Amino acid sequence: MKNAIYSILFLFVTVFCYSQDKQLLQTGVINDSVKIATTPTESYAIYFPKKYDAKTPLALVFIFEPGARGKEGIEPFILAAETYNYILVCSNTLRNGSTEVNIAVANRLFDDVLQTYPIDTSQLYISGFSGGARLASFYGISSGAFQGVIACGASFSGMDKLIPPSNNFSYVGMVGDRDMNYLEMIANKEWLDKAKIVNTLLVAHEEHVWPKQSEMLRAFDWLEIQAYRKKIRPKNDTIIKRIYDTNLRIADSLKANNEMVASVNAYEKGITLFNTNEDNSLRAKISEIKKSRAYKDEVAKMEKIKVQENEILDKLSLRFDQELKSAKSTSNFKFWKSEIQNLNAMKLDDKNILDKNMAIRILYWFQVLVYETGQENKRNQQNDKFAYCNELYKIITEN
Template sequence: MKKLLLVIIAFLTLGNLHAQEFRIIKGGVTDSLPIPGMSNKTYAFYAPTNYTTHRKWPVVFVFDPKGRGSTTANLFRKAAEEQQYLVASANIDLKAEPIDSIVKTATAMMNSIFSAFPIDPVQVYTAGMGEGAQVASALPLFYKQMAGVMAIGNSFVNREYVDKSNPYMFIAIAGDKDYMVYEMEEYLRFFDDLDFRTDVYYFDGKEDQWPETAVISNAMTGFTLEAIKKGNRVADKDFIQKLYQNEIGYTEQLVRTRNYYEAYEKLDRMEDKYEDFGFEDDIEDRMKELKKTNGYRSQRRDFRQAVTFEKEQQGYYEYTLRTDVMTANFQNIGWWAYQVDELEKLKKSSNEAKSNMAYRLHGYLDFLTKRKFDVIVNSDAPIDIKIFMSVLRTAINKDDPEAYLKIISLAGSDGDYETALLYLEDLLKTGYSNMEALYNIEGTLDLQFTREYNEIIKKYLGESKFYNDGKEPEEN
């Protein structure tokens, strides 16, 4: 369908703002729309092909950790077109902004949309992934009429400030390979205990990863159906039937790829989601057929065994880490490296439950040691414990430069040049190429002027600051 251009001139009433002109592509994503009052802050926007100012629209505000507004808006495009939503996706790098600035920008974006477009105030939703999910989860504190939150891979809940008198729907989405999957289920239990409407979706993915468009579309139906049940949207039978068939199509795809247990669990969740719409018998028949399928029982058994082992292993990792840090047990570094090697092998297993478990355990181990590393290196802990924690981090995550740089700094400050040079080379072997940073490592000023230091850098980067001509560096 040919895309139409719609020019909307909105007189915004936020602060001392002037009239703002928006050129919106109907049926496509318009990027880099300015957020009034926020210097250089923008968002991407999607409006369905049949967008008109003569009716009020549901809207979903989306937050990506890296501020990829246009890319993220396109993930919601299919759902927004089929289910009739406006989408505003922030171009805010959440990793580079303090939380107070992020919230201020997010609320300014929301207010500008409310002023510029005909928004249905009782159909306002937020969605986000990772840090973006934390922002999305926090916004009901500021917009009391929030109808729903879609949190992918993370969330934020301040139990003291959740307004029980203004319940909203909470949809959790987690990757099968994401160690945060159990944390997301804890959030679900929290909202269930408050009698908030909840739903959960899983996809084939890891932490810091958006699900595919089909998963997002299926999840969005949760918001849509809940709005219909509350009378905030028209109960069009043909429309509801289409939503149902789309979601059933996803389960059939799982069956075709022999993911029988995952398909069964999906249908089990759909049974509650589509209650009162007349699909109960069809869902139950499909579930009965799946239980008869060769492979269903073995997949269920594999999944349960993997989860049991995983939770036991998490507890063992936590205990061993505490013990090793207390004693700076360098002799056990090899054991930790072995654990990572075994998890890497298990990731390649043909047993999907075990493979997904390995990804989650490695992610959890990475998270656990990174959290401990951040606490210890910024504390008054003895240098041997700081070095141990840094060395352990390089065993768990071989490509993270932070721990290597810390070891070089600590060893250089302590006069242990041999260790500093060893980890300098290990760092460069990972592909690290920030030469300027290598000559600004705290505690290594004398080391930086040595021939050995510069020759290692030149070996991997092709040049160094000193000794490039074979001569001694001149003293100032």
């Protein structure tokens, strides 16, 4: 793994010559199957913004889609790419699986793209969803080559956090409040803050899915401000005003809907850190909200939910591990039927949205855990354990 990091660092400082022989590809559309020159069995999708002229080096986002679906991985980024003139690249080969294999695939992708197209290597970004987000986070923290990471629906692996961070990249976390990895992303932000890595977290009313284009644009709005601060891009007052207005509108709407914590987060996204009158106005709004009873009550409720969710996750995980050893339910699945029934009832409770979202997260997490464990035992020909998982999976998904 260390050699892979060294090779990518060497690559990024030696790719200023690019091939002029690559086929001409369309702009403004996703070119879905471009082959890696050195490894024709591997390919990627690529998107050039409509203003691309094949001469001017542009910023670029490498994207990792966990199902190796290049087109699906690029689509959430198109609005941001057109707004800020980014090239988008997503592998059709890299998928959830072996980290070592994926690092090799990713390095071949980096090599081919950076030697083929005019890329501004001072403006390299990396993103991914779910397992792809974990790989993107690894490269962000270990290589020092990327200005920003956009991690959707997952964060670092535990081991990656042991790597001394370069601290020179900006990190955007994106997650749904019904995503099974929601608590992980909340905890990840706390870790990033302690590590002094400039970061933000965007939370949408979604489950475990790629963010919408409008949400992805907000991520790149925030990254644009960081680029101005680091003098990677020239400051653009028109863009700053649009970002301010967008976040103000969203924040005001959330506040009117009594989503106080979310409104504070949205106001914070509009702060440019250039100490303008607009920045000071947003800071005043944030201070006022944080003093309110409604905000304090919501924070307390969220903390209570966090504790409750972790307790339920621990209880289900422990019981599952215990029963899996013998491949038999000690209560003929009565325990599981009761637990799933309770979670499904909570899932339907529209009067308590935080509890409802918690139940959705837990059910999805447990469904994935049981399914993947069952498939692993099937591959290992542990038929009794596979049968146990299969029966439990039916109970989880029958409602």
